[in-house]
Amino acid sequence: MFKRPNSEEFPAYTRNYIKMIPEGDIVEILTEQLDTTYNLLSQVTEDQAGYRYEEGKWTLSEVLGHLTDTERIMAYRILRIGRGDQNPLMGFDENEFVRKASFYVRPMAELLEDYQNVRRATISLLKGLPQNSLKYRSNANGFDVSVETVAYMIAGHERHHLKMIKEKYL
Numbered sequence: 001m002f003k004r005p006n007s008e009e010f011p012a013y014t015r016n017y018i019k020m021i022p023e024g025d026i027v028e029i030l031t032e033q034l035d036t037t038y039n040l041l042s043q044v045t046e047d048q049a050g051y052r053y054e055e056g057k058w059t060l061s062e063v064l065g066h067l068t069d070t071e072r073i074m075a076y077r078i079l080r081i082g083r084g085d086q087n088p089l090m091g092f093d094e095n096e097f098v099r100k101a102s103f104y105v106r107p108m109a110e111l112l113e114d115y116q117n118v119r120r121a122t123i124s125l126l127k128g129l130p131q132n133s134l135k136y137r138s139n140a141n142g143f144d145v146s147v148e149t150v151a152y153m154i155a156g157h158e159r160h161h162l163k164m165i166k167e168k169y170l
Contacts, residue, residue: 002026002126002134002148011143017156018149020163026151027126033158034119037067040162041112044170049108053168058098060169061111065103066094067161068115074154075122077140082125082133082147091141126151 004023021029041064049061058066077089103111129147137146145153 002151004148004152011141011145014149014153014156017160018152019156020159021152021155026148026155027123029155030119030123030126030151033155034116034123037119037158037162038112038116040165040170041108041115044108046108048169049111050104051169057168059104060165061106061108062098062101062103063161063165063169064108064111064115065101065106066098067158068111068118069097069101070094070157071115071118071122071154074150074157075118075125077138077145078122078125078129078147078150081136081138081140081145081150082129084133084136086138088142089138089140122154 002025004018004021004026041060044060049064050059052059073092080087080089134147137144139145140150
């Protein structure tokens with residue numbers, strides 16, 4: 001059973017993300033988020049998808065693409081750590097990823113389908129992990145983290161961006 005990590009189990013920069021997620025079954029939380037995020041963003045028009053709330057900020061479609069890319073990377077970390085791999089995992093530059101991805105030219109419906117596929121794959125991965133692997137730890141982006149921690153980071157990262165979407169974009 002997954003358990004929300006305590007503050008000694010995750011990097012300080014993710015503290016606010018993890019604090020946004022209540023104690024509970026992270027697979028259920030991620031499944032609920034899938035529905036919530038899809039329902040919210042499936043109503044977005046192409047004009048809204050191209051909106052930037054401030055010069056230099058990402059468009060709404062870029063935010064969704066960022067969520068999907070970040071989850072792909074985090075799920076890869078879960079796979080590696082969950083299989084006992086002790087090789088350090090590198091970080092990534094999210095701004096560079098967004099710049100190179102051209103999310104703004106893809107229809108919102110396509111970006112949403114991609115998001116759904118990635119989230120379903122993450123959920124499937126987490127469901128298939130042996131119970132003892134949830135506490136496995138390794139170095140990711142210079143920080144010692146567990147499988148559980150990374151799963152909660154995915155949920156918290158999305159919750160953070162959904163809050164921003166509601167406040168700044170919609």
